[in-house]
Amino acid sequence: MTAKQDRQRSMLRATLSIAAAAAIYEALARSGIFAAALLPPLGSVFKALWDSLADGTMELHALFTMYRVMFGFGLAVAIGIPLGILMARFQRIENFLLPLVSALMPIPSFALVPLFMLWFGIGNTTTVLIVFYAATFPMLFNTWSGVRSVNPIWLRAAGAMGADERRLFWKVIIPGAAPFIIAGMRQSFLRAWIAVVGAEMIAASDWGLGWVIFDAKEFLNADLMVASLIVIGAIGFMTERLVFGSLERLTVMRWGMLRDARS
Amino acid sequence: MPIDAAVATDRAATRATGHERWHAVWRNAFPFLVCGAVWEIVARAGIFPPRLFPPLEVVAAALVRLTIAGILPHHALDTLLRLLSGFAIAAVGGVAIGIAMARSRLAEDIFLPLVAVAAPIPGLAYAPLFLLWFGLGNVSAVLLVGFVAMFPVIFNTWSGVKAVKEIWLRSAQAMGADNRRMFTHVIAPGALPYILTGLRLGLAQAWRILVAVEMLAAVPWGLGWMIFGAREFLNTDVMLSGIAVIAVIGLTLEKQVFQRLENYTVVRWGMMTQ
Numbered sequence: 001m002t003a004k005q006d007r008q009r010s011m012l013r014a015t016l017s018i019a020a021a022a023a024i025y026e027a028l029a030r031s032g033i034f035a036a037a038l039l040p041p042l043g044s045v046f047k048a049l050w051d052s053l054a055d056g057t058m059e060l061h062a063l064f065t066m067y068r069v070m071f072g073f074g075l076a077v078a079i080g081i082p083l084g085i086l087m088a089r090f091q092r093i094e095n096f097l098l099p100l101v102s103a104l105m106p107i108p109s110f111a112l113v114p115l116f117m118l119w120f121g122i123g124n125t126t127t128v129l130i131v132f133y134a135a136t137f138p139m140l141f142n143t144w145s146g147v148r149s150v151n152p153i154w155l156r157a158a159g160a161m162g163a164d165e166r167r168l169f170w171k172v173i174i175p176g177a178a179p180f181i182i183a184g185m186r187q188s189f190l191r192a193w194i195a196v197v198g199a200e201m202i203a204a205s206d207w208g209l210g211w212v213i214f215d216a217k218e219f220l221n222a223d224l225m226v227a228s229l230i231v232i233g234a235i236g237f238m239t240e241r242l243v244f245g246s247l248e249r250l251t252v253m254r255w256g257m258l259r260d261a262r263s
Numbered sequence: 264m265p266i267d268a269a270v271a272t273d274r275a276a277t278r279a280t281g282h283e284r285w286h287a288v289w290r291n292a293f294p295f296l297v298c299g300a301v302w303e304i305v306a307r308a309g310i311f312p313p314r315l316f317p318p319l320e321v322v323a324a325a326l327v328r329l330t331i332a333g334i335l336p337h338h339a340l341d342t343l344l345r346l347l348s349g350f351a352i353a354a355v356g357g358v359a360i361g362i363a364m365a366r367s368r369l370a371e372d373i374f375l376p377l378v379a380v381a382a383p384i385p386g387l388a389y390a391p392l393f394l395l396w397f398g399l400g401n402v403s404a405v406l407l408v409g410f411v412a413m414f415p416v417i418f419n420t421w422s423g424v425k426a427v428k429e430i431w432l433r434s435a436q437a438m439g440a441d442n443r444r445m446f447t448h449v450i451a452p453g454a455l456p457y458i459l460t461g462l463r464l465g466l467a468q469a470w471r472i473l474v475a476v477e478m479l480a481a482v483p484w485g486l487g488w489m490i491f492g493a494r495e496f497l498n499t500d501v502m503l504s505g506i507a508v509i510a511v512i513g514l515t516l517e518k519q520v521f522q523r524l525e526n527y528t529v530v531r532w533g534m535m536t537q
Contacts, residue, residue: 010371015376017373103514108474110487111486114490118315198475202491209388213392229384229389236385
């Protein structure tokens with residue numbers, strides 16, 4: 001009972017806190033200390049959001065961005081998981097790839113944007129490749145450490161019960177590594193989402209949420225900027241919670257390998 | 264005689280470890296040699312114009328030329344200064360907010376919703392807004408890096424302080440620790456592994472975003488700006504040498520700074536194994 005009351009009080013305070021922040025912002029925006037073009041009142045932000053949603057441009061921008069993210073992220077998953085498994089299972093492959101991976105990983109994906117712009121031009125190819133580069137390493141690394149951390153007792157038990165290589169792989173190694181792999185997918189989607197916005201800003205094409213923000217700066221459209229910030233945040237948040245959250249619930253939580261912190 | 268024998272075995276031992284060390288060096292260098300060779304073959308085959316795909320010795324020459332001229336060190340130094348000042352903002356602000364959130368219910372209720380709303384937005388998306396507010400140049404770049412790197416620090420500090428075992432707090436209290444000593448002797452060391460993780464994540468985030476911010480904010484010096492500027496003149500060799508310097512700095516930050524820090528503190532206290 002007290003826990004519920006506690007939570008209600010927290011919710012109330014959270015709402016109050018956001019409302020207070022909004023009120024302070026609104027007061028600042030209306031006070032005229034800063035130019036209205038730089039600090040738009042919330043009303044005009046929501047109007048910009050509504051207008052761009054109503055005429056379909058925002059949806060189209062979001063669609064372009066999603067397409068690039070999903071393409072790059074899909075490539076990263078398709079390459080990162082098998083490579084990670086190979087690295088964990090074969091010492092030679094690990095010896096070859098690990099130094100390369102640890103040298104490439106600290107290079108921020110954005111450092112490659114100008115190079116890729118030269119090589120592949122402005123547009124989808126560059127953005128997708130940057131997303132792919134950003135998303136591959138967390139995927140690879142997590143899969144690698146996941147497969148390595150599969151409990152050896154499970155492997156031996158399965159072997160003793162007569163599992164052959166293929167069944168060992170599908171029934172023991174993959175489920176055992178799944179929490180790591182899903183965590184890796186989560187991380188790499190987050191990276192991909194960051195990378196796509198930056199890549200769209202620098203390697204500007206003419207569609208995409210990152211490009212909208214950057215383009216709006218040129219025309220001092222701060223309201224449109226904040227509106228697309230809201231859209232970017234909302235999409236990222238929802239993918240994280242809905243897609244990966246339910247993926248986790250359907251697999252590793254159901255198998256009892258990871259408990260829900262909330263329950 | 265025994266002394267001689269001891270020396271001999273000692274020598275044998277050093278030779279063995281020396282041999283092993285060479286083996287490790289070779290094992291680590293081999294993949295790079297293969298990749299370098301492939302790069303060189305592709306570059307010399309003339310499939311791509313050499314302006315866009317320069318052979319490695321051209322890149323190395325550019326690296327040496329720029330280093331001797333003092334251009335590359337100047338760019339790198341400015342980038343590092345920007346990284347450090349942004350990271351300092353993130354570390355101080357993030358740890359302070361995180362501790363406040365964990366220790367006071369009111370602070371938690373105020374800050375958590377704001378942080379939860381602002382954190383999932385990719386840091387670079389704020390860049391145009393910061394540029395608009397603070398103008399092109401250093402101020403925007405440093406503030407943005409600090410702002411973005413603050414979130415992992417806040418989250419980790421917050422959960423670290425909350426994860427300090429209740430029993431430690433109670434036993435410290437029973438032994439008569441006042442609030443200040445409780446903080447310095449129990450809470451801070453107990454939360455330190457988490458805080459260090461947060462700082463590490465924050466630094467990594469700051470580093471990733473800084474390069475892009477330098478491209479967007481038109482700072483006068485900086486590695487990101489150098490790479491971006493080189494594109495205009497098709498100076499792929501300059502770009503590649505900039506990327507190489509970025510990789511070296513990133514690797515050094517990760518291996519030298521944070522692993523050392525961890526070894527000196529939490530590993531030595533036995534709170535974390537290597």
